[in-house]
Amino acid sequence: MSPPTADLFLQLHQMLGNLSLLTLSVVVLSCSFVSHLCFRFLEPRSASALLVLLVVLPVLLSLPISYHVRWPAIISLPLAFVTYGASLLSFTLAYRLSPLHPLAKYPGPVIAKSSQWWAAYLGGEGDLHRYGKNLHDRYGDIVRVGPNALSIRDPSLIPTVLGKGGLPKGPYWDNRPPSVVAQRDPIKHMNQRKPWSRAFSSAAIKEYEVFAAKRTRQLLGCIEDAVHQSGEKKGVVLDMAAWFNYFTTDFMGDMAFGGGFELMKAGGDDEGIWTLIESHLRFRAITGHVSYVLPPLLAIVGRKGSIRRIHAFARDRVVKRLQMGAKRKDLFYHLSGEAMPEDERPPLDDVAKDGALAIVAGSDTTSGALTATLYYLLRNPTAYDRLQAEVDAAFPIGEEPLDVIKLSQMEWLNGCINESLRLLPPVPSGSPRSVDKGAGEKVLGKWVIPEGTQVALHTYSIQRDPRNFHTPDAFLPERWFSVGAPAGEHNPAAFLPFSHGPANCAGKNLALMEMRMALCWVLRRFQFSKAPGFRYEEWEGKILDWFAVYQPPLLVSISIRE
Numbered sequence: 001m002s003p004p005t006a007d008l009f010l011q012l013h014q015m016l017g018n019l020s021l022l023t024l025s026v027v028v029l030s031c032s033f034v035s036h037l038c039f040r041f042l043e044p045r046s047a048s049a050l051l052v053l054l055v056v057l058p059v060l061l062s063l064p065i066s067y068h069v070r071w072p073a074i075i076s077l078p079l080a081f082v083t084y085g086a087s088l089l090s091f092t093l094a095y096r097l098s099p100l101h102p103l104a105k106y107p108g109p110v111i112a113k114s115s116q117w118w119a120a121y122l123g124g125e126g127d128l129h130r131y132g133k134n135l136h137d138r139y140g141d142i143v144r145v146g147p148n149a150l151s152i153r154d155p156s157l158i159p160t161v162l163g164k165g166g167l168p169k170g171p172y173w174d175n176r177p178p179s180v181v182a183q184r185d186p187i188k189h190m191n192q193r194k195p196w197s198r199a200f201s202s203a204a205i206k207e208y209e210v211f212a213a214k215r216t217r218q219l220l221g222c223i224e225d226a227v228h229q230s231g232e233k234k235g236v237v238l239d240m241a242a243w244f245n246y247f248t249t250d251f252m253g254d255m256a257f258g259g260g261f262e263l264m265k266a267g268g269d270d271e272g273i274w275t276l277i278e279s280h281l282r283f284r285a286i287t288g289h290v291s292y293v294l295p296p297l298l299a300i301v302g303r304k305g306s307i308r309r310i311h312a313f314a315r316d317r318v319v320k321r322l323q324m325g326a327k328r329k330d331l332f333y334h335l336s337g338e339a340m341p342e343d344e345r346p347p348l349d350d351v352a353k354d355g356a357l358a359i360v361a362g363s364d365t366t367s368g369a370l371t372a373t374l375y376y377l378l379r380n381p382t383a384y385d386r387l388q389a390e391v392d393a394a395f396p397i398g399e400e401p402l403d404v405i406k407l408s409q410m411e412w413l414n415g416c417i418n419e420s421l422r423l424l425p426p427v428p429s430g431s432p433r434s435v436d437k438g439a440g441e442k443v444l445g446k447w448v449i450p451e452g453t454q455v456a457l458h459t460y461s462i463q464r465d466p467r468n469f470h471t472p473d474a475f476l477p478e479r480w481f482s483v484g485a486p487a488g489e490h491n492p493a494a495f496l497p498f499s500h501g502p503a504n505c506a507g508k509n510l511a512l513m514e515m516r517m518a519l520c521w522v523l524r525r526f527q528f529s530k531a532p533g534f535r536y537e538e539w540e541g542k543i544l545d546w547f548a549v550y551q552p553p554l555l556v557s558i559s560i561r562e
């Protein structure tokens with residue numbers, strides 16, 4: 001060590017040794033306050049900035065601390081991390097709960113205002129739809145559900161938030177593969193949405209009817225086999241939530257990759273597709289609320305687990321589907337641009353991601369809606385009888401329910417589907433949007449929303465609000481009838497199971513066609529009744545909101561109608 005450096009070192013050593021405990025505390029507090037300000041105003045996300053703020057600073061602070069503790073080598077470093085971390089957390093918490101916070105005037109529970117990790121925890125538990133509704137019932141139409149997040153229960157704001165020129169998607173979608181659903185940039189989203197819109201035009205959907213019919217016929221065959229094999233005159237008890245899952249997954253597999261799942265044929269989830277989809281949904285339901293953890297998390301653990309497996313699986317299917325060529329005009333045909341010159345087609349990896357999105361977005365949601373409709377029919381025998389009469393009159397024995405125009409005009413069928421989508425929307429807590437930093441504050445009705453705020457219209461609460469639907473918890477398909485609405489008036493603008501606007505559900509028309517056909521057909525062929533001993537009153541409470549719903553088993557007695 002050269003003499004001047006040694007002098008400097010000695011002086012520093014003396015200075016640190018002479019620091020009083022009070023001065024040392026002020027130094028630690030000042031460092032953590034500056035760090036808090038950095039997080040608050042600069043929102044650092046890069047690994048190097050996080051390393052400096054969360055690791056380098058406390059390591060440096062351990063140096064002066066080491067002069068004040070008995071076993072410096074063991075104590076100083078952990079003590080520095082604990083004191084620095086605790087004061088950083090305290091400053092952050094105090095700010096979030098203080099009147100200085102831009103969302104201070106919005107009501108909400110302290111725990112939700114304090115940390116986004118609370119929503120992440122509830123997301124993993126699948127409880128956000130019930131929790132959100134309880135909060136709205138308690139606090140009103142706008143609730144602070146995170147430090148920078150609001151939940152809204154006012155349907156008059158649907159066009160402003162979700163409609164054309166509305167808000168872009170929120171940070172919930174950050175750090176995901178750049179598929180259309182996670183695209184936060186409105187211009188890029190519009191471009192990515194084009195092939196989906198082509199794929200779900202009326203002409204394109206017409207081509208898909210044959211795939212839906214083939215898979216529905218197969219579902220009927222599987223249930224019939226199960227009834228025959230049981231040898232029971234009274235019929236067989238099946239988990240219809242599982243069978244609708246197999247049906248919608250096989251169908252979406254046909255649409256996205258030209259087939260290859262065959263869950264119905266296997267009579268189960270041998271390849272673990274459903275387990276994969278569910279673990280993926282749960283992972284996203286947790287990390288979406290704290291999406292900033294994804295880059296470091298994925299850097300540490302790698303793209304392992306559900307994400308990697310889903311993409312590897314999708315890539316494998318894409319290669320197989322390509323071998324079939326452009327003979328089938330399915331969803332893959334449109335997404336992969338099979339009709340375009342080769343040099344204009346999107347890269348295979350993007351097509352695989354879109355295919356994976358179709359499976360995740362299209363199977364769980366539709367099977368959830370089918371299961372919920374059957375559940376409500378079992379609990380409402382009068383509605384079941386009316387629907388059965390309508391189905392039998394529309395499609396006499398021997399006629400397959402393939403006429404989609406007729407299906408779309410059946411009042412009881414559509415009333416029942418709408419009622420179940422209203423009571424148990426498959427995406428219950430809505431798809432978050434954002435007033436982005438730098439965009440300036442936005443006025444939503446009577447509320448001013450500061451920039452940097454995520455907002456979500458809480459579908460489950462809006463659709464169960466008595467101001468929008470009278471006797472909101474009752475299953476009343478009649479409320480949807482076009483003429484006379486015997487159940488009374490309701491607010492049709494408050495119905496948003498498929499969301500609204502330019503980023504609404506791309507597959508809405510496909511899902512409706514698939515549900516109408518499948519429901520009508522199974523009701524034509526089978527008599528469904530409550531399975532002995534199954535506790536139907538507990539079923540709804542076990543539904544989980546992992547952005548899309550996870551439905552618990554629904555046991556149903558099934559016999560073949562004569």
Ligand code: HEM
Pocket residue numbers: 162180181182193196357358359361362363365366369425426427431497498499500502503504505506507508510511
């Ligand atoms: C009952 C069935 C379904 C329901 C209730 C449903 C609901 C939704 C909802 C609420 C969204 C979020 C929209 C937003 O961010 O505002 C969404 C997005 C989407 N859904 Fe569906 N969905 C269903 C079935 C399907 C099917 C069968 C497909 C076919 C692949 C599909 C494909 C998509 C896609 C691609 C998006 C992203 C749209 C975008 O960001 O532009 N969905 N869906």
